[in-house]
Amino acid sequence: MPSLKEKKIETALKSGLTRSDFLKTMGVGLAALGGACDWRWPHAKAVPEINRPEGVTPGVARWQASTCGGCSASCGALVKIRDGRPIKLEGLKSHPLSQGGLCARGQATLLDLYDSGRLSEPLIDGKKVSWADWDKAVSAKIKGLHGKQVRLVTQTLPNPSLNAAIAEFLGAYPSVKHVVYDPISSSSILDAHQKTHGRRVLPHYQFSKAKAIVGFDADFLGTWISPVEFSADWAKGRAPTSGSPKMSRHIHFEPRVSLTGSNADLRVQVKPSEEYSTVASVAIRLARILGVAVPRVGEVSTTASPESLDDAAQILAQHKKESLVVSGSSDLSVQILVNWMNSVLGNYGNTLDIQKPAQVRSGSETAMDGFVREAVSGRIAGVIFVEANPVYDHPLGEELAKALSKMELTVSLSNRLDETAAHAAFVAADSHPLESWGDAEPVPGVITIIQPAIRPLFNSRPALETLTALAGKTQNAYDFVRAYWKSHVFPKQKASHNFDHFWDGSLESGVVSYEAPSLARSSFSSAALAGLKNLRPKVKEGEFEFVSYAPINLYDGHQAFNPWLEELPDPVTRVSWENYVQFSPADAKRLGITEGRMVRVTSGKKSFEIPAQIQLGMPEGVVAAALGYGRITADDIAANYPITKIKFFPVEIAKLHTANVYPFLNSSVVSVSAGTEMHPLAKIQRYDFQKDPYLQQNRHVVREETLEEYAKNAAGGGSSSNSSSGDGLWDKHEYPGHKWAMSVDLNRCSGCAACVIACQAENNIPTVGKSEVRKSRDMYWIRIDRYYSGSETEAPINPTVAFQPMTCQQCDNAPCETVCPVAATTHSSEGINMQTYNRCVGTRYCENNCPYKVRRFNWFDYDRDDAVQDLVLNPDVTVRQRGVMEKCNFCYQRIRDVEISSQIENRKIHDGEIQPACVQSCPTQALSFGDINNSNSQVASKAISSRAYRALEDLGVKPSIYYQTKVRNVKS
Amino acid sequence: MKVLGKIFKLTGLLSVVLAVCLSKAQAAPKKPALNASSSQSLELSQPAPAAMNSPVGFKVKTPDEGTKISWLGMGIAFFLIIGGILFWANDIQSFAGILFVLGLFAGFLALGQRHYYHYFANNQGYAPQQPISYPHVLHAGKLKIACLYCHYNAEKSDVASIPSVNVCMNCHSLVRSATGDSGPNPEISKLVKAWESRDSAAPSPVVWERVNKLPSFVRFSHRIHVANGIACQECHGPIQTMTRVRQAAPLSMGWCINCHRLTKKEAPAHWKHAGGPLDCIVCHH
Numbered sequence A: 001m002p003s004l005k006e007k008k009i010e011t012a013l014k015s016g017l018t019r020s021d022f023l024k025t026m027g028v029g030l031a032a033l034g035g036a037c038d039w040r041w042p043h044a045k046a047v048p049e050i051n052r053p054e055g056v057t058p059g060v061a062r063w064q065a066s067t068c069g070g071c072s073a074s075c076g077a078l079v080k081i082r083d084g085r086p087i088k089l090e091g092l093k094s095h096p097l098s099q100g101g102l103c104a105r106g107q108a109t110l111l112d113l114y115d116s117g118r119l120s121e122p123l124i125d126g127k128k129v130s131w132a133d134w135d136k137a138v139s140a141k142i143k144g145l146h147g148k149q150v151r152l153v154t155q156t157l158p159n160p161s162l163n164a165a166i167a168e169f170l171g172a173y174p175s176v177k178h179v180v181y182d183p184i185s186s187s188s189i190l191d192a193h194q195k196t197h198g199r200r201v202l203p204h205y206q207f208s209k210a211k212a213i214v215g216f217d218a219d220f221l222g223t224w225i226s227p228v229e230f231s232a233d234w235a236k237g238r239a240p241t242s243g244s245p246k247m248s249r250h251i252h253f254e255p256r257v258s259l260t261g262s263n264a265d266l267r268v269q270v271k272p273s274e275e276y277s278t279v280a281s282v283a284i285r286l287a288r289i290l291g292v293a294v295p296r297v298g299e300v301s302t303t304a305s306p307e308s309l310d311d312a313a314q315i316l317a318q319h320k321k322e323s324l325v326v327s328g329s330s331d332l333s334v335q336i337l338v339n340w341m342n343s344v345l346g347n348y349g350n351t352l353d354i355q356k357p358a359q360v361r362s363g364s365e366t367a368m369d370g371f372v373r374e375a376v377s378g379r380i381a382g383v384i385f386v387e388a389n390p391v392y393d394h395p396l397g398e399e400l401a402k403a404l405s406k407m408e409l410t411v412s413l414s415n416r417l418d419e420t421a422a423h424a425a426f427v428a429a430d431s432h433p434l435e436s437w438g439d440a441e442p443v444p445g446v447i448t449i450i451q452p453a454i455r456p457l458f459n460s461r462p463a464l465e466t467l468t469a470l471a472g473k474t475q476n477a478y479d480f481v482r483a484y485w486k487s488h489v490f491p492k493q494k495a496s497h498n499f500d501h502f503w504d505g506s507l508e509s510g511v512v513s514y515e516a517p518s519l520a521r522s523s524f525s526s527a528a529l530a531g532l533k534n535l536r537p538k539v540k541e542g543e544f545e546f547v548s549y550a551p552i553n554l555y556d557g558h559q560a561f562n563p564w565l566e567e568l569p570d571p572v573t574r575v576s577w578e579n580y581v582q583f584s585p586a587d588a589k590r591l592g593i594t595e596g597r598m599v600r601v602t603s604g605k606k607s608f609e610i611p612a613q614i615q616l617g618m619p620e621g622v623v624a625a626a627l628g629y630g631r632i633t634a635d636d637i638a639a640n641y642p643i644t645k646i647k648f649f650p651v652e653i654a655k656l657h658t659a660n661v662y663p664f665l666n667s668s669v670v671s672v673s674a675g676t677e678m679h680p681l682a683k684i685q686r687y688d689f690q691k692d693p694y695l696q697q698n699r700h701v702v703r704e705e706t707l708e709e710y711a712k713n714a715a716g717g718g719s720s721s722n723s724s725s726g727d728g729l730w731d732k733h734e735y736p737g738h739k740w741a742m743s744v745d746l747n748r749c750s751g752c753a754a755c756v757i758a759c760q761a762e763n764n765i766p767t768v769g770k771s772e773v774r775k776s777r778d779m780y781w782i783r784i785d786r787y788y789s790g791s792e793t794e795a796p797i798n799p800t801v802a803f804q805p806m807t808c809q810q811c812d813n814a815p816c817e818t819v820c821p822v823a824a825t826t827h828s829s830e831g832i833n834m835q836t837y838n839r840c841v842g843t844r845y846c847e848n849n850c851p852y853k854v855r856r857f858n859w860f861d862y863d864r865d866d867a868v869q870d871l872v873l874n875p876d877v878t879v880r881q882r883g884v885m886e887k888c889n890f891c892y893q894r895i896r897d898v899e900i901s902s903q904i905e906n907r908k909i910h911d912g913e914i915q916p917a918c919v920q921s922c923p924t925q926a927l928s929f930g931d932i933n934n935s936n937s938q939v940a941s942k943a944i945s946s947r948a949y950r951a952l953e954d955l956g957v958k959p960s961i962y963y964q965t966k967v968r969n970v971k972s
Numbered sequence B: 001m002k003v004l005g006k007i008f009k010l011t012g013l014l015s016v017v018l019a020v021c022l023s024k025a026q027a028a029p030k031k032p033a034l035n036a037s038s039s040q041s042l043e044l045s046q047p048a049p050a051a052m053n054s055p056v057g058f059k060v061k062t063p064d065e066g067t068k069i070s071w072l073g074m075g076i077a078f079f080l081i082i083g084g085i086l087f088w089a090n091d092i093q094s095f096a097g098i099l100f101v102l103g104l105f106a107g108f109l110a111l112g113q114r115h116y117y118h119y120f121a122n123n124q125g126y127a128p129q130q131p132i133s134y135p136h137v138l139h140a141g142k143l144k145i146a147c148l149y150c151h152y153n154a155e156k157s158d159v160a161s162i163p164s165v166n167v168c169m170n171c172h173s174l175v176r177s178a179t180g181d182s183g184p185n186p187e188i189s190k191l192v193k194a195w196e197s198r199d200s201a202a203p204s205p206v207v208w209e210r211v212n213k214l215p216s217f218v219r220f221s222h223r224i225h226v227a228n229g230i231a232c233q234e235c236h237g238p239i240q241t242m243t244r245v246r247q248a249a250p251l252s253m254g255w256c257i258n259c260h261r262l263t264k265k266e267a268p269a270h271w272k273h274a275g276g277p278l279d280c281i282v283c284h285h
Helices: A004-015 A019-036 A104-113 A131-144 A160-172 A187-197 A227-236 A259-263 A272-290 A306-318 A332-344 A365-377 A397-406 A463-470 A477-492 A499-509 A563-567 A585-591 A634-640 A707-712 A754-762 A770-774 A815-819 A845-849 A867-872 A892-904 A917-921 A938-943 B002-026 B068-088 B092-120 B136-142 B165-172 B186-196 B222-227 B253-260
Strands: A062-067 A076-082 A085-091 A150-154 A176-180 A202-205 A212-216 A249-254 A266-269 A323-327 A352-358 A382-386 A409-414 A426-429 A438-443 A446-450 A511-513 A544-549 A581-583 A597-603 A606-614 A622-626 A669-678 A704-706 A740-745 A783-789 A800-806 A825-827 A833-835 A927-931 A961-964 A966-968
Touching (some): A062 A438, A062 A499, A085 A867, A085 A917, A104 A563, A104 A754, A104 A867, A131 A382, A131 A426, A131 A463, A160 A176, A160 A477, A187 A202, A212 A272, A212 A306, A249 A259, A272 A306, A272 A332, A272 A544, A306 A323, A323 A332, A409 A463, A438 A477, A463 A477, A477 A499, A499 A511, A563 A754, A585 A606, A740 A938, A754 A783, A815 A825, A815 A845, A927 A938, B165 B186
Parallel strands (some): A150 A176, A150 A382, A212 A249, A212 A323, A382 A409, A544 A622, A704 A966, A740 A961
Antiparallel strands (some): A438 A446, A544 A669, A581 A622, A597 A606, A597 A669, A740 A927, A783 A800
16 A cells, blocks of 8 residues: 555656646746736826915915914914815914914814714714704793793803804893803912902913912913913923023922922922811911011911922012913812912012903802702703803703703703703704814903814814804804904004004914003902811811812713823823822822722712822822723714724724712812722823833933033033944944924923824824733833933922923934844934834834834724825825834924925025924924034034933934933922 | 647746736836936936737726726736636635635735825826817917916926916916817816806816826925926926826825936936935935
8 A cells, every 4th residue: 555645656657747836837827826916006186276275285284373272262274275175273373372283172173074974964863963953943942941940051262253153142032141160270260369369360470570489289381271372381491501500490289199289499398188277378478577467377287398388489589570470270268368478479460460361260169069959959940051061061960960851941052962952952062173264362462263174074064153043043163253353453553554454464374462551550368368277078087188170181971982092091000001009109008909900989979980090199098090980982982993904803892980089179188099900001201200120220311410510511411421332333324405403491391291292293203002002012102211210218208290202212323223224214314213104014122222212113003994084194204114114203294395405596505494393383392403413403402402302312222302301400 | 538628828928928017007117218328318308119919909998098908908817817816825824824825915916006006007108188189288288388387387386286277267368269169168168167156156177187196105306306407308298299188297205206306417408406315315305
């Protein structure tokens, strides 16, 4: 019996076909198959316009001035419109308040536009109807309620035209009353001024004039009132130069570690229950130093160190008329004391303006609570919500929801079927600010235009049009705004005498400044100081004090459906996608809680369960959780990441555990019980200290020094002590033309993450989802590292925090370049470390060899299931495919665009003409970019400044990013 | 059996010829006729008829020229391969093994089309049928209308862009038929129809077939090339002679780089700057 092999050979010999013959035939056959295969390029159509409008050039972006619709702060925005699509939002340089910056949330409103979850039609009882039918039905319904109680509920609207439309609406329906509230409220500040200055106003804070800032839980660099404006102003006092080594001093008292506290020269942790006592203690000390009557504040006891309280009082007293005391407290007594301090310091009229008060917060908690109580008791017959969602973002939202179902009329003007709209019979699909006409006046005398950048994507309508239509005057928003400007804005200004000319100019510049009439001066009335006392209840044994706060990314939660913001990590905790309960390390140890353990927080009948996070710097006995999460269906967006398109491979999609914390907004005491379940958080940064984990040496990635040291030591930062270790093995690169470089001023950087979102929008950076972030597969080209420092005993209680924007350092001796086996990453003649996507085969050697960990690998094709979101993509930047490496390239598309323009115009590139997205968006102007070969450029002068150093310089990789040492104005 | 083996050898040989023909049909001309010595020819040499139509009668595939040959080639290959396997693999394991390997290969070919088409073929010679048979030979050749009159964006923008209908109507609001024709020209009528639909509820723009196309990872700027004095024909070929627009150049990276590498001596005199940047990132970012 022959073996199988022998049999095979025998058969082959018989047939005359040997193995080699077979292989030949097969090879030829495969070649033929390959050759004959349809290697055809995909069909492409090109559809030019029928009638191309003048001034529109395909492929050339149009920039249009407008106003950011992210929050009521109404910063100036520039909209980049490419081929009919808005693809980027940037700050408007000429805006007197925001001064060219735009925060992360503001820039991310762009993605809210391309959200297929938005309402596409007006609804009556859940059925789609036409606008005409909707208007008819709603106005008939409101007329039918004549004589009954009807309310119009809005958030603060600093929009003159919209307010005029509301006035018209209220005029048409006299029975309707207007209720204004704010989810993130400044009601106590307004009420305090009513008591102390006789006028319910919000001061216009001017941090630029303040040389001493004392904050009590007011996150003015992150979320408080108008963070972009405040950051820009704050940063002006934070840049010492060798010529004048001076900077403002900033002391911050707060219960949780906020962005502002992290940036303060001195951060003092204070429990919420001691907030009043702390403010009062500072006030008493200030009164003694200034020699004025000590306000009667009752009993005070605070654990804040007397030195810090003395320090705060002293710096304030030393800077009369140029200091500022701010508080984000909801406690009226605290705010009255803050007003008193500002008043005795003479700050009113200098660093705070109440004669031209800010108009970005006017909501009243008492009025809104009154409305909800009335609604619950059944006295309200109808309600119209205009861009307001109190069912979600009011502490009594649940009760309100029940009351709504009993009302005769419930109308919601909303851009999605949110918690409140879901309970409304009539829902008007509201347009996005980028689709609407409007205006905004955050501060009297600064009025900006909101102009549409795209036709409405859906059958939606701006609230302004809906309200005028209900008032019986069908008028489109453009005509309304134009008419309003003609009658109200044009007469106030003096620059132009022709309205058409003025209007065109306003559309072009986006912002009009005029001399607004000042309100009468009013002085502090001492009567307000009567009856001050600490209202915070005492905490019983075993209970925790509770702090709720607006986070940097989701803020009040109206942008909770925005994947960019969902993934954006908190600057301090570095956690993305979820909210969590923050514990102090001591409490966590006591309760046996580890990070990620589910924790139930209970107050009365309410409770929620989210994971725990252990946060250095939290005071013992205090827990904190972020607002803005836990919206219905918002968690579903997480299910879209990384991608649901992959059918063949199991892709881990993490479930989110978020909770709505608004019901706890007024709860100051909670009980906490640790669950059994573990739910690990998605942290973008897993190392908190600069220490090398193996060598246990501080690597000084962030260099810090005190102001005194800086003034003494012109060399600064110790840059000489840690010099580079020679040129290395390789030949030097030659940069005959430009050599691009960046400077990052760590003193100005507040860590606000505006640059992160700017980069994401500019460079088509995908959102990857929670499970991928947990695997450290986030795709950010620029990230903001947060480092703690301090001694081992001190750091857990009160760490010193430093932020460092970290992006590709564009090293001259780049370690990534030498290890690429296919030369996909190489060095350009202008000093940029190039990444050629189509050449990359994805070995990830470069990622391993990068000392800064800034290279990102595409583990998937991050296609979006939602095709509407693809409209946000920047056509100037390649969308990377699975299996390739990517990283920052200094926004090369912008460099190239300017290079081409300058070549065509036969001129040199001006310094500052090229602004990568991060540099443009920075509210504090911490980043600057330019040609370091040009010795007159800003970046060249910064590179040789006494504060300049390069990260991990001792490695000898010669980065092109120059950091400026962080200088702290600490008391010696 | 021996005869069968011979047949396989023969057909194998035949398909080598076939494959070579096919690859020839798709190959780019070796070098663009573009250097100082060649009397500053502004035009690409037209691809030789031999390249367009190979000896065995196979043409370069263009979408409107049918896919017959692909199916024939596939058929031959299929026959050869299945025959080969059946013949050689006389047990089920090796049959399955071979099929698996071939399946992977076929899968790569099929799926690869999505991402990697440009690795295997450029689109040189592609000349699709357009919705309106617009003759460049008449407008640019006979009437000598400047390229930038219609493609005015080429000097302003990265994209040259196909002119919008209103540009056509600058002349065609008056010119409705070619001289000597009786009645309106049907092609111009299509244009007028598109123009007249501009304000209607359902406008019907002209949907052109795109001819010159770069892969999505390549950035190309028309305006810098126009500003540098590079003639349109240097990349687009003798467009003034084309009745139907054809992709004249291979538009491959090697072809681009050849010009970017030219030194001052080698570059045509009418260029303002010799050569171009060679950094990868200039085109790939």
